[in-house]
Amino acid sequence: MESVQSIAERSCGSIPSCFVRPECERPGLAHDAFFQESFPVIDISGLGEGSERERAEIVRGIGAACKDWGFFHVTNHGVPLQLMDGMRRAAEIFFERPMCEKLQFSTPPGEMAAEGYANRMLTRDDQVLDWRDYLNHHALPIWRRNSSNWPHEQSYRQMIEDYSAQVLALSRQLLAAISESLGLGSKFIEDAIGEPFQNIVMNYYPPCPQPDLTLGLQSHSDFGAITLLMEDHVGGLQVRKNGRWFAVKPVPGAFIANLGDQVEVLSNGRYKSVEHRVVVNSTKKRMAIAAFYDPSKNTRISPAPELIDEQNPRLYGEVLFRDNVSDFYSKGPEGKRNLDSIAIIRQ
Ligand code: OGA
Ligand code: NI
Numbered sequence: 001m002e003s004v005q006s007i008a009e010r011s012c013g014s015i016p017s018c019f020v021r022p023e024c025e026r027p028g029l030a031h032d033a034f035f036q037e038s039f040p041v042i043d044i045s046g047l048g049e050g051s052e053r054e055r056a057e058i059v060r061g062i063g064a065a066c067k068d069w070g071f072f073h074v075t076n077h078g079v080p081l082q083l084m085d086g087m088r089r090a091a092e093i094f095f096e097r098p099m100c101e102k103l104q105f106s107t108p109p110g111e112m113a114a115e116g117y118a119n120r121m122l123t124r125d126d127q128v129l130d131w132r133d134y135l136n137h138h139a140l141p142i143w144r145r146n147s148s149n150w151p152h153e154q155s156y157r158q159m160i161e162d163y164s165a166q167v168l169a170l171s172r173q174l175l176a177a178i179s180e181s182l183g184l185g186s187k188f189i190e191d192a193i194g195e196p197f198q199n200i201v202m203n204y205y206p207p208c209p210q211p212d213l214t215l216g217l218q219s220h221s222d223f224g225a226i227t228l229l230m231e232d233h234v235g236g237l238q239v240r241k242n243g244r245w246f247a248v249k250p251v252p253g254a255f256i257a258n259l260g261d262q263v264e265v266l267s268n269g270r271y272k273s274v275e276h277r278v279v280v281n282s283t284k285k286r287m288a289i290a291a292f293y294d295p296s297k298n299t300r301i302s303p304a305p306e307l308i309d310e311q312n313p314r315l316y317g318e319v320l321f322r323d324n325v326s327d328f329y330s331k332g333p334e335g336k337r338n339l340d341s342i343a344i345i346r347q
Helices: 006-011 045-049 054-070 081-096 101-103 155-179 188-193 261-266 320-329
Strands: 040-044 069-074 115-119 134-138 199-204 217-222 226-231 236-241 244-247 255-259 275-278 286-294
Touching: 040 054, 040 244, 045 054, 045 155, 054 069, 081 134, 081 155, 081 199, 081 226, 081 320, 101 115, 134 155, 155 188, 155 199, 155 226, 155 255, 155 286, 199 255
Parallel strands: 040 069
Antiparallel strands: 069 255, 115 134, 134 199, 199 286, 217 275, 226 255, 226 286, 236 244, 236 275
């Protein structure tokens, strides 16, 4: 494997053709052409210990954000800022290591979403490549951890474990609020997903000499339930709404929460998983750490019966999560094609 980081270091002025996207997929909107109106920012400090009224207000805000965007910033989330800084620093130290050291953590070729250092996302060979390297950790359930593919320092491992637990708690808190905002019991989504499978992925986007021709991460929706993303100050994440792309301005100290495909199915389409991508730039590297909250591969997901009635016909068939995942990695996300395949077509 050759990392994008080393390709970036030796490329003088132009990128290899395997990174060049077809014209219709090129960014067209710079990494920092931030959307001036604000995206939803939700202060959740009142979710745990606030009064009934405060809590209801936050749940309403989260519901509105899920309906309008499928994504929102979360502030006052309770995850220690020191831990977030530690994670950021650890990612920086990892990606600054000499290449021969990083390559010791390489994932086996052709295996999808394996633990370790890689840059290809899909298993197919004819893909346009993303301008990104990443380090993936299978954080939960604990039996999935193969920490020989994690950097070996004890302090590093301890930090990933702490972060995993903190982000798990925050994900559950948000899923409870999202369930309530749909008029369902607070445990509805958590129970439907079952034991969470959590991956923590450190994304590294090197500066790119021709950022207009490529993407750091191709357009996709996340296939799990919810993702919590912690990004640096550079910017580059873009989300799609009604066919138009919007550049997200980083909010220091916040998490970005975005809904995945399984919440779209469970909510019978009331909430949509958000389509998003990453745009790179020519001068600054960018780092973002994503924590995914997924079901196990054997989990079957279907719309909540409470959300189906005459006015709201059932929109999706049952999904076996394994099929969703293997479709994503073998065929490619192509926006939200994954969900199209289980959508019930009505005449
Ligand atoms: C992802 C993702 C965004 C980013 O890893 O699924 O959308 O900014 N990441 O790295
Ligand atoms: Ni994503």
